[in-house]
Structures are given as structure tokens and as C-alpha cells.
Amino acid sequence: MRVFNFSPGPAVLPLEVLEQARDELLDWQHSGMSVMEISHRSKAFLQVASEAEADLRDLLSIPRNYKVLFMQGGASAQFSLVPLNLATPQSTVDYVNTGHWSHRAIAEAGRYCKVHVAGDAGDDYTRVPPQSELRLSADAAYAHYTPNETIGGVEFGYVPDTRRVPLVADMSSSILSRPIDVSKFGLIYAGSQKNIGPSGLVVAIVRDDLIGHARSETPRVFDYKAIADNQSMLNTPPTFAWYMAGLVFKWLKRAGGLAAVGERNRVKAQTLYAAVDASQLYKNTVAKDARSWMNVTFALNKPELDATFLTEAAAAGLHGLKGHRVSGGMRASIYNAMPLAGVEALIAFMREFERKHA
Ligand SMILES: Cc1ncc(COP(=O)(O)O)c(C=O)c1O
Numbered sequence: 001m002r003v004f005n006f007s008p009g010p011a012v013l014p015l016e017v018l019e020q021a022r023d024e025l026l027d028w029q030h031s032g033m034s035v036m037e038i039s040h041r042s043k044a045f046l047q048v049a050s051e052a053e054a055d056l057r058d059l060l061s062i063p064r065n066y067k068v069l070f071m072q073g074g075a076s077a078q079f080s081l082v083p084l085n086l087a088t089p090q091s092t093v094d095y096v097n098t099g100h101w102s103h104r105a106i107a108e109a110g111r112y113c114k115v116h117v118a119g120d121a122g123d124d125y126t127r128v129p130p131q132s133e134l135r136l137s138a139d140a141a142y143a144h145y146t147p148n149e150t151i152g153g154v155e156f157g158y159v160p161d162t163r164r165v166p167l168v169a170d171m172s173s174s175i176l177s178r179p180i181d182v183s184k185f186g187l188i189y190a191g192s193q194k195n196i197g198p199s200g201l202v203v204a205i206v207r208d209d210l211i212g213h214a215r216s217e218t219p220r221v222f223d224y225k226a227i228a229d230n231q232s233m234l235n236t237p238p239t240f241a242w243y244m245a246g247l248v249f250k251w252l253k254r255a256g257g258l259a260a261v262g263e264r265n266r267v268k269a270q271t272l273y274a275a276v277d278a279s280q281l282y283k284n285t286v287a288k289d290a291r292s293w294m295n296v297t298f299a300l301n302k303p304e305l306d307a308t309f310l311t312e313a314a315a316a317g318l319h320g321l322k323g324h325r326v327s328g329g330m331r332a333s334i335y336n337a338m339p340l341a342g343v344e345a346l347i348a349f350m351r352e353f354e355r356k357h358a
Contacts, residue, residue, distance in 0.1 A: 001317075002015065003317040003318065003319045004317055004318050004319065004338070004341075004342035004345055004346065005319050005320050005338075006318065006319065006320040006321050006331070006332040006333050006334065006338070006342075006346070007319065007320030007333060008150055008151075008173070008194070008295060008320070008324070008331060008333040009150070009172075009173070009191070009193040009194040009199075009333070009335075010193040010194075010198060010199050011194050011320075011333055011335050011337070012335060012337045013197065013198070013244070013248070013337050014248060014251045014336075014337045015337075017244065017247045017248055017251050017337075021243075021244060021247065029044060031044065035048070035239065035240065035243045036239060036240045038239075040233060040236055040237055040239050041233065045239060045243075048239075048242065048246055049070070049231070049232070049233070049237075049242055049246075050231075051246055052070075052242060052243075052245055052246030052249055053068050053070075055246065055249035055250060055253060056245075056249050058253065059176065059249060059252055059253065059257060059258055060176070060179075060180065060182055060205070060258070061179075061182065062182050062205060063182060063183055065207060065208045065209075066182060066205050066206060066208065067206050067208065067211060067224070067228040068203065068204075068205055069203070069204040069205075069206060069224060069227045069228060069232050070201055070203060070232040070237055070242055070245075071201070071202045071203070071204055071222070071227060071232065072200070072201070072202065072221075072237070072238060073202060074191045074199070074202055075101075075170055075189060075190065075191035075202055076104070076108075076191075077202065078170070078189040078202060078204065079104060079105045079107075079108035079109065080108050080109075080111070080112065081218075081224075082105075082109070082142070082144065082168055082187065082189070083108075083109045083111075083112035083113050084112060084214060084215050084217075084218045084222065085210070085211075085214045085215075085218065085223065085224045086141055086142050086166070086168070086186075086187070086210055086213065087112065087113045087141035087142065088113065088141070088215070089112065089113055090113070090114070091113045091114065091140070091141035092113070092114045092115075092116050092137050092139060092140050092141065093109055093113050093114065093115055093116070093140055093141050093143075093144065094116050094117075094118040094136055094137050094140040094142070094143035094144065094162070094165070095109065095116070095117055095118065095143075095144045095145070096117075096118055096119040096129065096134065096143070096144070096145040096146075096160065097117055097119065097120045097121065098119075098120075098121040098125060098128055098129070098145070098146055098149050098152070098154055098156075099125040099146065099149035099151060099152040099154055100125075100149065100150075100151040100152065100324070100326060101146050101149055101150060101151070101170060101172070102144075102145065102146040102149065102170075105144060105146065105170060109144070113141070116137050118134050118136050118137065118143060119133055119134040119135065119145075121154070124285075125149065125152040125154060126152070126154065126285050126286045126287060126290070127154065127286070127287040127290050128155070128156050128157070128287070128289070128290040131158065131160060131161060134160060136160075136162055136163075136165065138163075138165075140162075140165045141165075141166075142165060142166045142167070142168045142186060142187070142210075143160065143162040143165050143166070143167055143168065144168040144169070144170070145160060145167075145168075145169060145170075146169070146170045147159075147169050147170070147171055147174050148171070148172075148173045148174035148177075148292050148293075148294055148295070149292070149295075150172065150173040150194075150294070150295050150333075151295075151324040151326065151327055151331075152286070152292075152295075152327065153286055153291065153292040153295040153296055153297035153331060154286055154290050154291075154292060155174065155290060155291065155292040155293060155294070156290070157289050157290065159180075159181070159184050159185075166185075166186025166187065166210055167184060167185050167186055167187075168185070168186055168187045168188075168189075169185055169188050169189075170189060170190070171188050171189065171190040172190045172191040172194060173195075173292075173294050173295060173333075173335075174195075174292075174294055175188070175190040175194075175195055175196065175203070176195040176196065176252060176258060176261070176336060177195060177258075177261070177265050177293055177294055177335070177336060178258055178261070178262030178265060178266075178293070179258040179259055179262055182205060185205070185207075186206070186207050186210050187204065187205065187206045187207065187210060188205040189202060189203065189204045189205075190202065190203050192241055192245060194333075194335050195248075195294075195335050195336050195337075196245050196248060197241055197244040197245035197247075197248045198240070198241050198244050199241065200238035200240075200241035201237075201238055201241045201242060201245060203245075204224070206224055210224070211224045211225045211228055212224075212225040214226075220234065221234055221235055248337075252336065261336055264340065265293045265294070265334070265336065266293060267340065268293075268334050268338065269291070269292070269293040269294075269334065271340070271343055271344070271347065272296050272332065272334065272343050272346070272347065273291055275347040275350060275351070276296070276298045276350075279350070279351070279354055280301070280354065280358065281300055281301055281302070281305075281350075281353075281354040281357070281358065282298045282299070282300060282301070282330075282354070283298060283299055283301060284296070284297060284298045285299075293334075294333060294334060294335055295331055295332075295333050295334075296331065296332045296333075296334060297323060297327070297329060297330065297331045298329060298331075298332075299323075299328070299329035300329070300330070302357070303328075303329075305357055306328075306329070306330075308357075309321075309330070309353060310322055310330075312349075312353060313346075313349060313353075316345075316349050317345070318342075318345065318346055318349055320333065321346075332346060
């Protein structure tokens with residue numbers, strides 16, 4: 001029996017997609033082989049790869065002057081690859097710090113260039129600095145931020161205006177959750193294991209003028225130009241993850257595209273926050289205008305009940321609710337593939353748990 005899986009990533013995948021993958025696992029397109037067992041250079045796989053790119057371009061309305069790269073190394077590799085591809089050792093690069101993942105990106109960039117922290121959410125990471133608080137450098141090689149902090153459950157309600165400085169975004173936990181205007185960004189990257197598909201891929205969407213400046217010491221497999229020139233097939237890509245991402249993109253298109261999906265996500269998040277706010281037992285401390293649509297964090301006023309909450313939730317078919325080890329408490333990750341029914345089941349459980357333990 002399938003449970004409702006609130007894990008932060010790898011995360012729930014659409015049931016329809018899993019069923020399709022299961023049905024064609026052993027004999028893909030009458031080839032007598034699994035899609036995992038064929039050459040990435042075969043005509044059939046090249047079709048999978050290009051369709052996935054075309055569908056992603058369609059979903060996000062990616063302008064023609066952007067390349068879509070299917071890479072490896074996860075979002076963590078991009079923490080290094082962004083400075084290696086976009087900046088020199090002398091460059092200043094701006095970073096906005098809103099939590100765990102921006103902090104990690106800052107630490108890594110500091111190994112390659114001069115980091116200027118252009119905005120900081122403070123120690124408890126429960127808010128997003130408004131545009132008026134950002135102290136951006138006019139001559140930065142790029143400005144980096146994390147639109148959605150997966151651990152803190154903090155999300156930007158706006159896209160920073162960095163003027164002529166290319167804006168770089170780690171969209172690992174928010175890509176495809178609602179429509180965005182790609183033309184505002186120089187580079188978007190996202191690990192696949194939340195809204196894209198299984199782990200193993202990282203998608204980078206890069207504006208053409210930012211490609212071709214990698215430092216000479218950049219490994220060729222991580223040079224955006226080499227990857228773009230080779231249609232992300234410089235070496236063997238994670239073919240199964242790519243195929244699965246393609247199925248997810250088609251599922252999103254069938255669901256009505258990102259406007260429809262975004263509206264569903266807004267309703268899911270608002271319903272859950274409203275239930276948390278209405279209760280005496282649970283609380284969310286994130287500023288209201290910075291509450292994440294994808295990762296809803298909450299703590300119990302009686303932390304001694306945490307373990308019981310998790311055990312009883314699991315028994316009720318609600319999994320993956322434990323907060324990150326650095327922040328504690330609870331976190332319900334409600335990515336695209338989490339249906340409203342899952343959120344409603346969680347709320348019903350939370351109410352009953354509160355009634356029992358009040
Ligand atoms: C916002 C964000 N950035 C980066 C990462 C790191 O991703 P990866 O494990 O793919 O390196 C994560 C992982 O959860 C994340 O949520």
C-alpha cells in the first residue's frame with residue numbers, strides 16, 4: 001500500500017509516472033530491453049532526451065537564448081561550478097544568505113572568488129530580506145540566492161532585482177512549483193530529486209552569454225560550454241533519471257502546466273498553514289510573507305511529544321515528517337506530486353493528535 005510521503009527529497013513521485021515506468025520497465029517501446037539498458041547515443045534514447053528538454057522548455061517558457069543542461073553532481077556540485085564557470089579568482093560575487101543551503105553555497109564559492117554577503121536573514125532564518133535590504137555590488141560577476149530554503153521552509157515572495165548583474169538561483173526545491181519568468185535569471189539550477197524526478201540529475205538553465213567563460217582548470221565534464229556543445233552527452237548521463245524526468249514533465253503538462261500546478265500548490269500550502277495557525281499545539285515561526293509552498297515547517301509546543309507524533313503519523317500512513325536534524329521539529333514537504341488529499345489527511349491526523357494530547 002502506498003503511503004503519503006512528505007519526505008524532503010528524494011521525494012514523492014507522481015503515481016501515474018511510477019505506474020508507467022513499472023509497465024514499461026522490462027520491455028521499453030517494444031525493444032525487448034529496459035530504457036536503462038540501451039545506449040544513451042541510440043536514436044530511441046536521444047528522442048527521450050530531446051523530448052524531455054522540449055517539454056521543460058515548454059513548461060517554463062524558457063527563452064531561446066538559454067541552454068538547458070542535464071548534468072550530474074547534484075545541486076552541491078553547482079555550488080562550485082557556478083563560480084568556476086562564471087567568475088575569476090579576482091571577481092566579487094554576491095550571495096544572499098537565507099538558511100542552510102545558501103550558507104553551503106557561500107562556503108563553497110569562497111574557495112573560488114571573493115564572496116560578498118549582500119543580504120542576510122539573521123540567525124534564525126525565519127524571514128527573507130526585502131529588496132530594500134539587499135546591498136548588491138555593482139560590479140559582481142553574479143548574484144546568487146536560494147528562492148526556497150528546503151530546511152527552514154523559507155521562500156522568497158519576489159525575484160531580486162540585480163540590474164545588470166546576472167542573477168543565479170538554486171531552485172532545487174521550488175523549480176516547477178509555479179510559473180517563473182526565466183528571462184530575469186542568468187542561471188537557474190536544480191537537483192532533480194524533488195519536483196523533477198529521481199535523484200541523479202541536476203538541471204541547469206543558462207543564458208547564452210554566460211557560457212564559455214569557464215576557468216581553464218574546470219573539469220571538462222563540468223564546463224557549461226562543453227556540456228552545451230555536446231547536448232549534455234559529453235559522457236554517459238544518468239539515463240534512467242533523465243527518462244523519469246521526461247515522464248514527470250509530461251505529467252505536469254497533462255495537469256495543465258505550471259499555472260494550474262501553482263494554483264494547486266498555493267491551495268495545499270495555505271490549507272496546511274491555516275491548520276497550523278489555528279491550533280494550540282503546533283506553530284510555524286516563519287514570517288507570513290516568506291512561508292514556503294513546498295516545505296512547511298512546524299514545531300510542537302510540547303517537544304516531548306515529537307517522537308509519539310512521528311510514530312502515530314507513520315501508523316496513519318503519513319511518512320517523512322521529521323524535521324531536518326539541524327532544525328528539529330517537523331517538516332511536511334508538499335511537492336507537486338503530493339495530492340491535496342495527502343495534505344488533508346495530514347491535517348485530520350494533526351487535529352486528532354492535538355485533541356488526544358491536549
Ligand atoms: C535548496 C537546496 N540546495 C541544494 C541541495 C543539495 O542538493 P544535492 O543533494 O543534489 O547536492 C538541496 C538538497 O536538498 C536543497 O534543498
